[in-house]
Amino acid sequence: xxxxxxxxxxxxxxxxxxxxxxxxxxxxxxxxxxxxxxxxxxxxxxxxxxxxxxxxxxxxxxxxxxxxxxxxxxxxxxxxxxxxxxxxxxxxxxxxxxxxxxxxxxxxxxxxxxxxxxxxxxxxxxxxxxxxxxxxxxxxxxxxxxxxxxxxxxxxxxxxxxxxxxxxxxxxxxxxxxxxxxxxxxxxxxxxxxxxxxxxxxxxxxxxxxxxxxxxxxxxxxxxxxxxxxxxxxxxxxxxxxxxxxxxxxxxxxxxxxxxxxxxxxxxxxxxxxxxxxxxxxxxxxxxxxxxxxxxxxxxxxxxxxxxxxxxxx
Amino acid sequence: xxxxxxxxxxxxxxxxxxxxxxxxxxxxxxxxxxxxxxxxxxxxxxxxxxxxxxxxxxxxxxxxxxxxxxxxxxxxxxxxxxxxxxxxxxxxxxxxxxxxxxxxxxxxxxxxxxxxxxxxxxxxxxxxxxxxxxxxxxxxxxxxxxxxxxxxxxxxxxxxxxxxxxxxxxxxxxxxxxxxxxxxxxxxxxxxxxxxxxxxxxxxxxxxxxxxxxxxxxxxxxxxxxxxxxxxxxxxxxxxxxxxxxxxxxxxxxxxxxxxxxxxxxxxxxxxxxxxxxxxxxxx
Amino acid sequence: xxxxxxxxxxxxxxxxxxxxxxxxxxxxxxxxxxxxxxxxxxxxxxxxxxxxxxxxxxxxxxxxxxxxxxxxxxxxxxxxxxxxxxxxxxxxxxxxxxxxxxxxxxxxxxxxxxxxxxxxxxxxxxxxxxxxxxxxxxxxxxxxxxxxxxxxxxxxxxxxxxxxxxxxxxxxxxxxxxxxxxxxxxxxxxxxxxxxxxxxxxxxxxxxxxxxxxxxxxxxxxxxxxxxxxxxxxxxxxxxxxxxxxxxxxxxxx
Numbered sequence: 001x002x003x004x005x006x007x008x009x010x011x012x013x014x015x016x017x018x019x020x021x022x023x024x025x026x027x028x029x030x031x032x033x034x035x036x037x038x039x040x041x042x043x044x045x046x047x048x049x050x051x052x053x054x055x056x057x058x059x060x061x062x063x064x065x066x067x068x069x070x071x072x073x074x075x076x077x078x079x080x081x082x083x084x085x086x087x088x089x090x091x092x093x094x095x096x097x098x099x100x101x102x103x104x105x106x107x108x109x110x111x112x113x114x115x116x117x118x119x120x121x122x123x124x125x126x127x128x129x130x131x132x133x134x135x136x137x138x139x140x141x142x143x144x145x146x147x148x149x150x151x152x153x154x155x156x157x158x159x160x161x162x163x164x165x166x167x168x169x170x171x172x173x174x175x176x177x178x179x180x181x182x183x184x185x186x187x188x189x190x191x192x193x194x195x196x197x198x199x200x201x202x203x204x205x206x207x208x209x210x211x212x213x214x215x216x217x218x219x220x221x222x223x224x225x226x227x228x229x230x231x232x233x234x235x236x237x238x239x240x241x242x243x244x245x246x247x248x249x250x251x252x253x254x255x256x257x258x259x260x261x262x263x264x265x266x267x268x269x270x271x272x273x274x275x276x277x278x279x280x281x282x283x284x285x286x287x288x289x290x291x292x293x294x295x296x297x298x299x300x301x302x303x304x305x306x307x308x309x310x311x312x313x314x
Numbered sequence: 315x316x317x318x319x320x321x322x323x324x325x326x327x328x329x330x331x332x333x334x335x336x337x338x339x340x341x342x343x344x345x346x347x348x349x350x351x352x353x354x355x356x357x358x359x360x361x362x363x364x365x366x367x368x369x370x371x372x373x374x375x376x377x378x379x380x381x382x383x384x385x386x387x388x389x390x391x392x393x394x395x396x397x398x399x400x401x402x403x404x405x406x407x408x409x410x411x412x413x414x415x416x417x418x419x420x421x422x423x424x425x426x427x428x429x430x431x432x433x434x435x436x437x438x439x440x441x442x443x444x445x446x447x448x449x450x451x452x453x454x455x456x457x458x459x460x461x462x463x464x465x466x467x468x469x470x471x472x473x474x475x476x477x478x479x480x481x482x483x484x485x486x487x488x489x490x491x492x493x494x495x496x497x498x499x500x501x502x503x504x505x506x507x508x509x510x511x512x513x514x515x516x517x518x519x520x521x522x523x524x525x526x527x528x529x530x531x532x533x534x535x536x537x538x539x540x541x542x543x544x545x546x547x548x549x550x551x552x553x554x555x556x557x558x559x560x561x562x563x564x565x566x567x568x569x570x571x572x573x574x575x576x577x578x579x580x581x582x583x584x585x586x587x588x589x590x591x592x593x594x595x596x597x598x
Numbered sequence: 599x600x601x602x603x604x605x606x607x608x609x610x611x612x613x614x615x616x617x618x619x620x621x622x623x624x625x626x627x628x629x630x631x632x633x634x635x636x637x638x639x640x641x642x643x644x645x646x647x648x649x650x651x652x653x654x655x656x657x658x659x660x661x662x663x664x665x666x667x668x669x670x671x672x673x674x675x676x677x678x679x680x681x682x683x684x685x686x687x688x689x690x691x692x693x694x695x696x697x698x699x700x701x702x703x704x705x706x707x708x709x710x711x712x713x714x715x716x717x718x719x720x721x722x723x724x725x726x727x728x729x730x731x732x733x734x735x736x737x738x739x740x741x742x743x744x745x746x747x748x749x750x751x752x753x754x755x756x757x758x759x760x761x762x763x764x765x766x767x768x769x770x771x772x773x774x775x776x777x778x779x780x781x782x783x784x785x786x787x788x789x790x791x792x793x794x795x796x797x798x799x800x801x802x803x804x805x806x807x808x809x810x811x812x813x814x815x816x817x818x819x820x821x822x823x824x825x826x827x828x829x830x831x832x833x834x835x836x837x838x839x840x841x842x843x844x845x846x847x848x849x850x851x852x
Contacts, residue, residue, distance in 0.1 A: 005712055009681060012711070016492040020409050026401035027416075030423045033461065037430070037438045044441050095326075095333035103330070114586070119341045121582045122575060123522030125549035129571045130344040132556060133351060175340045182337075208323035236431020238525035239553060264433045264525065271440060271529045281444075288437035292430060299429040411658050481695040484653050485757070488689035489708035489764055490681045499707065503698040595698045597746045 038292065045286035048279055056286065062249055064273075069283040073252050075290065077260035080253055081166050081245060082234045085173035090227060093178045097185035098211055113183065120179035128243030131172040136163040136244055143167070144257050158257035164246035167256040172244055173234050181230045188222030189215055191313075222309055228302035232295045238264035263287045345575065352572020355565040361573070365535040377570050379537050380551035384574070386538040387452060387531060387545055388521035391459035392467075396513055398460065399468035404497045407475040421472065428465035433525040435462045440529040452538055452545040455531025462526045467516040474508025475501065482597065507593045514585035518578050524549035548574040604628050605650075605768075605798070610664035610674075612645050612654070619645045621822045622664065631814035632790060632799040634830070636806070638850055642822045643802045644692075644772050649673075650800065651687045651770065652680060668768070685712060688761025690774035694753035696745035697760075701737050704745045704756055708764040727759040731789055751782020758789060769793065771801040775808065787812060806846070810834060818842050820850070 048056055048069060059070025100109045140163025147156040158165070192215055200210045216223075246259025247269060253260040267287050273280070357376075365375035402424075406417035439458030448454055478501055486496045502509070524547070532544035533554060548570045555567030605627040612620040619642040627633045635643045648654040649666060652673065666673045673683055685708075697704050705724045709715065715723070724741070728734040733755045737748070745756055754774060761769065771790070775783035790799055790812055803809055809816060813830040818839075826839045837843045844850050 004714070008712065008714065012492050012495070012681075016494040019494045019497075020405075023401035023405035023409065026398060027405045027420050030402060030420055030427070034423055034426055037434070040438055040441050041434070092333040092337055095330040096337055099330040099334050103327070116341070118579065118582045118586070119344070121518055121522070122344065122578055123524070123549050125522070125524050125552045126344065126348060126571055126575050126578075129552055129556065129567070130347050133347050134343060175337070175344075178337055179341075206319050206323045208326050209319065232429055236433060238431065238433040239549065243553065243556065264431060267433050267437055268525060268528055271437075285437060285441060288434050292434050295429055295431055295434075296426065299426065303425070413658060479695065480656070481691055481693060482697065484656060485689070485691060485695040486697065487656060488651055488653050488684055488687070488770075489711070489760065490683075490685035491708070491711055492681065495711050499711070500697055500699075595700065595744045595746070597696055597698050 038289075041285050041289040041292060045282045045289050048282035048286055051279075056283070057290075060252070064270075064277060064280045064283070067277075067279055069279065069286075071263075071283070071287060071290070073249070074261055074263050074266050074287065077166075077245070077253060078235055078262035078264070078291075078294075081169045081173060081241060081260050081262055082231060084166060084170035084256060085177065085234050086227060086231060088170055089174035089178050089181060089230065092174070093181035093226075094185055094223065096178070097182045097189060098215075100182065101186045101189040102207065102211055102215070113186070116179040116182060120176070124176070124237060124239040125243075127172055127176050128240035131168055131240060131244035135168045135171050139163040139165060139168045139171075139257070148257075154254060155256055158255035160246065160255075160257055160259050162246065162259075164244055164259055165257045166245065166253050166260040169241050169245035169260060169262075170256070172240050173237060176237065176240060177230045177234050180233060181226050184226035184229060185219070185223050188219045188226065188309075191222075192218050221305055225302045225305035225309075228298050228305070232298040232302065235262075235298075236264060236291055236295050238268050241265050242268050263291050267291075348571050348575045351568040352575070355568040356572060360566065360569045364537060375535075375566075377548070377551055377566050377573070379535060379546040380548045380570055381573055383452075383534075383538045383546040384521045384548040384577075387456050387459060387527065387547055388517050390452070390456035390541075391463060391520045392513060392517040394456060394460035395464045395467045395516060398464055399471055399512070402468055403471045403475055404501070407472065407478075408493050408497050408501065412476055421469070424465045424468050424472075427461070428469065431525070432462045432523050436526040436529045439526065443530065449542075450530055450532035450544050451540075451542045452531060453541040455527040455545060455547075458526045458530045459520050459523060462523055463516040463520045466519055467512050470512035470515055471505075471509055474505045474512065477508070478504055479597070503595055504597060507596065511585045514581050518581035518585065521547075521581075522549060522574065522578050524553060548577075605800075606665075606667040608665040608667070610646070610649065610662070610666060612642070612649065612663075613661050614657075615659045619822055623819075623824045625817055625824055625827055627798070627800060627817075628815060629798050630794065630796070632794050632801055632812050633815040633817065634809040634813035635800065635802045635817045635819060636809045636813075637804060637819035638845070639804050641819050643804075643819045646819065647770050647772050647800065647802045650768070651684045651689060652678075653684075653689065685764055686766055687768045687770055688758070688764060688766040690754065690757055690761065690769070690771040692773045693777045694750060694757045694774075696748070696753050696756060699745065700742045701745045701748070701756065702741040705759050705763050708760055712764065723763055727763045728756075730762060730792075731755040731759045732785060733759060749782070751778050751785065754778055754782065754786055755789070758786065762793075766797070768798045768800065771799065773803055773805075774801070776803075776805070818845065820845070 056069050056071055057075070058072050059068065060072050061068040061070045062073065100112055104112065140161065144161070144163065196214055196218065197210055200214050205213070241262050242265040245262060245265060247261045247265050248259045249261055267284055270284060360376040361381070362378055363376040364379045402420060406412065406420050410417050435458055439454060443450070443454055482500065482504060483496065486500045491499070527547060528550060531547065533550050534544040534546050538545045551570040552567045552574065555563050555570065558564060607623050607625040610620060610623040611618065623646065635646060637643045645654065649662060650668070650673065654660055654662060662674060664674065668686070671678065697707060699707065702724055705727050706720050709723055710720065725734060728737065733752060736752060745753065748756060775786050778786065787808070790801065793799060794814070801812060815828070816830050816833040817827045818825045818833070820841050826833065826837065826842045834846065837846055841850070
């Protein structure tokens with residue numbers, strides 16, 4: 001170990017120390033980024049919040065030029081489309097997950113999951129495109145007339161005959177979120193130990209009975225987590241909804257065939273007009289903040305359930 | 315008794331097959347619609363020219379601006395988020411124990427960031443731009459987009475780094491290497507295929523995202539030539555052209571959807587291939 | 599290198615979480631020659647070895663107490679320069695672990711990070727070290743091919759060459775032959791016998807016969823305690839402790 005060695009060692013140390021400090025700051029900035037996002041959105045919407053919190057969140061009038069920023073119909077639009085999407089998606093995803101995890105040969109199951117995975121990576125705009133091209137006409141020409149003619153309930157009666165509606169948006173969202181829900185539920189079911197299945201099967205039960213009595217009961221909490229996480233994913237979806245939900249601010253959507261105007265679509269559609277009116281800007285940032293809180297809360301809730309399941313196992 | 319059980323199983327099995335078929339048909343029909351509509355609208359001129367005058371009323375022109383714009387903004391965002399994620403991931407796996415409290419909290423916050431909708435990132439980026447009076451531009455869009463794809467990039471890289479054999483680190487440390495030398499001379503080489511997968515996954519997500527760049531990168535009819543000017547992108551091309559009433563203009567939306575889908579499928583498939591030719595030195 | 603002091607271990611204890619793996623070890627390892635640390639599996643001998651170059655710190659929840667002197671300096675002191683320390687010691691692991699690079703780069707890696715080298719210097723070094731471990735003739739045609747493609751036995755010799763290229767004074771071996779076929783194991787053992795003239799070699803093994811073949815000194819560790827330390831001749835012909843006797847006669851499993 002000569003002088004050259006120590007000379008180089010000094011340099012190596014310096015580089016290492018620099019990289020360590022720099023990457024430590026970068027890692028720390030992940031926390032900062034999150035906090036910055038929260039602060040920025042909250043701060044920007046503060047002037048409106050300070051003025052009238054309840055009037056904004058529970059207000060129904062959206063007249064920006066008269067400084068009336070009721071967000072309730074938009075929040076309702078988000079919740080309505082998301083819930084309808086989940087109602088469509090949950091049974092389909094659950095049955096598909098059971099089929100894949102319990103009835104399919106392993107290799108086929110793997111390939112199916114891979115294909116789902118690849119297709120779910122397609123751009124949201126392409127889902128919206130598909131919605132406009134396929135689902136909206138299908139709704140307009142077949143589903144809406146059929147349901148309206150045969151079932152005279154408020155849910156299916158609407159003046160809006162365009163097909164751009166809560167229903168179309170829900171279908172597109174359901175298809176978008178299903179691969180996620182299938183993949184989480186499938187993992188939950190697969191994680192249930194072999195011994196438990198075997199014990200039931202050896203009592204002479206059919207496979208379906210085993211699924212019904214053992215797997216669904218054992219996996220129930222995990223499936224609930226899957227639904228909550230899917231809710232979070234769906235409620236923030238923007239482009240696809242913007243393209244098919246109609247997005248007209250006429251009235252509160254009651255029928256599934258009414259147009260809806262969910263929060264993300266509101267943000268995307270109006271940011272350009274907001275520049276001139278300060279409170280308008282605040283309203284849009286408030287919409288983003290509400291969205292952030294909604295997704296954050298549901299994600300944390302979903303993860304905590306999954307975490308508890310994992311802890312119980314070990 | 316037994317036959318009732320059997321009938322019940324039959325019914326539910328049929329329900330499963332129906333569900334599976336519905337979902338498969340829906341997913342496949344997305345690709346089918348994009349192909350049928352898109353192939354019809356595709357032409358040499360569509361792919362290789364930019365919008366001319368009177369474009370939105372049915373004038374001449376193609377979507378080259380959006381194709382190149384998407385690739386530009388996707389690449390820049392991927393590069394930025396790669397550099398960012400790189401520091402984070404090496405720090406939490408090499409400079410700290412992978413399972414340390416600090417590393418786990420970083421992962422947790424990355425997951426939280428993953429869960430934030432891209433429109434919220436868009437609003438965040440837009441808000442920052444308003445404060446500092448920055449106009450919508452390729453750079454602003456790429457920065458915002460890089461935050462959107464940061465979690466997917468970092469978490470994929472993180473998984474790869476955690477797979478590095480412990481003995482390999484031991485061997486490298488026992489030769490007297492610093493943590494930095496181990497990172498960039500040993501771990502990078504071993505993790506290379508995984509890092510490439512992360513880059514491709516993030517790029518695929520990046521070129522498909524529209525909500526975050528709608529406000530920050532805006533849209534333009536010209537080619538991406540400057541970081542400080544607005545940029546056209548494929549998803550927004552689909553969105554804007556589809557909302558016009560003119561058939562000729564809508565065709566461009568079809569073509570853009572087609573190109574976008576092909577690009578994303580290609581990237582997605584590439585990401586899932588094992589990179590044999592790149593993993594020559596990887597120790598199995 | 600000048601006159602060296604022996605390696606001295608004072609009251610060394612190691613625990614993983616609540617579990618004590620080594621209980622206040624006191625030991626003096628003579629300079630040069632082969633000292634074998636012998637004991638059944640899981641007795642803590644690998645842990646002891648990993649304390650020498652503080653590789654043990656790469657694991658989580660480990661607590662090391664006591665003193666370990668190499669060249670008169672306490673290795674376990676927080677201010678110890680780990681790079682200088684590790685450069686002084688070459689480590690061979692149980693399973694040969696080549697680095698994800700070519701055969702050539704594997705050998706040159708350690709040397710190159712410590713010293714700026716011209717290509718010719720590096721070439722010479724690689725050849726010299728590979729010759730030392732009898733690998734040169736087998737790989738000289740494919741120095742640029744991945745090290746991973748070599749057989750397990752060749753890989754372990756490559757690892758030895760890699761360690762030697764850093765010019766260590768001490769070689770640490772953690773059961774370095776246990777994953778190898780008998781022929782490769784023999785080659786490695788021969789290298790150790792050749793190297794012991796110039797290096798202090800500390801070898802961990804649970805194979806009694808290997809210890810007999812190689813050892814100049816033997817330290818017997820059982821359940822985290824140092825039971826007996828002696829010259830090999832004395833240790834095998836005239837064991838003092840009851841436990842050593844039982845181990846040597848095969849009454850202790852492992």
